[in-house]
Amino acid sequence: MTDAVDHYARLLAEHYTWMLGGDIPAAASGQLELLRKLGVHAEWGTSDASDDARGEAVAVDLGCGPGTQTLALVRLGFAPVVAVDTSAHLLAELTATHTGTGGAAEALRPLRRDIRGALAEAAPTDSVAAVVCMGDTLPHLPAKTDVTELLGDVARALRPGGHFVATYRDLTAALHGTDRFLPVRSSDDRLLTCFLEYVDDDTVLVHDLLHTRSAAGWEQRISSYPKLRIPAQWLVEQCRAVGLEVRHDETGPRGMRVLHAVKP
Numbered sequence: 001m002t003d004a005v006d007h008y009a010r011l012l013a014e015h016y017t018w019m020l021g022g023d024i025p026a027a028a029s030g031q032l033e034l035l036r037k038l039g040v041h042a043e044w045g046t047s048d049a050s051d052d053a054r055g056e057a058v059a060v061d062l063g064c065g066p067g068t069q070t071l072a073l074v075r076l077g078f079a080p081v082v083a084v085d086t087s088a089h090l091l092a093e094l095t096a097t098h099t100g101t102g103g104a105a106e107a108l109r110p111l112r113r114d115i116r117g118a119l120a121e122a123a124p125t126d127s128v129a130a131v132v133c134m135g136d137t138l139p140h141l142p143a144k145t146d147v148t149e150l151l152g153d154v155a156r157a158l159r160p161g162g163h164f165v166a167t168y169r170d171l172t173a174a175l176h177g178t179d180r181f182l183p184v185r186s187s188d189d190r191l192l193t194c195f196l197e198y199v200d201d202d203t204v205l206v207h208d209l210l211h212t213r214s215a216a217g218w219e220q221r222i223s224s225y226p227k228l229r230i231p232a233q234w235l236v237e238q239c240r241a242v243g244l245e246v247r248h249d250e251t252g253p254r255g256m257r258v259l260h261a262v263k264p
Contacts, residue, residue, distance in 0.1 A: 062136030
């Protein structure tokens, strides 16, 4: 078993865009619509901000991956968008996609860093119009205390009226037997399946089984890493505890939990 950072470096990063369907701009369009429905926009980054809060609409994408949320935030008019990830490979993909689709260089600020502590480095207090942590990033943190500390950083960084959006899988309901084998994606040259092993009330061990085909035949690679089991009500309570007002919390597309909160 390894941690999430090593797991992505060793196995998933080079295949992550393929996992998402292979078309990042198209995937970004889906995220754009989700953010719009939640009321996230870059008119001073908030629907609630006063005239005194006007200025550049900075957004931070925690765990940006190849950029589906980052590109959506750019399209919404946020600038700059600070894109945080530990994977140099995924940050390079994001930058190439942003440039290739005509994005302005100054609209994107890639930051290779663990999401823990990234806001303290990238964002002064009360300066950020939106923070997103989407695509099941929160469960990659090592412990629930890290989630709580991250939410405190979010509340500190957001300007009044600023938005926080998280999407994640609620893994608290255990699957059993063969239901624990989950097909992720398959194509002519790749097949990815994951297997879930429930360790305790807070942790599930994810085993990713990747098969790739070359001229020499099929090759199997396996890697495992722990993910947090985050109860939806617990996350709502943690947001409220740091002073965020939860406006939306329900299961969204593809079974992902969607939480939207605003700093009063």
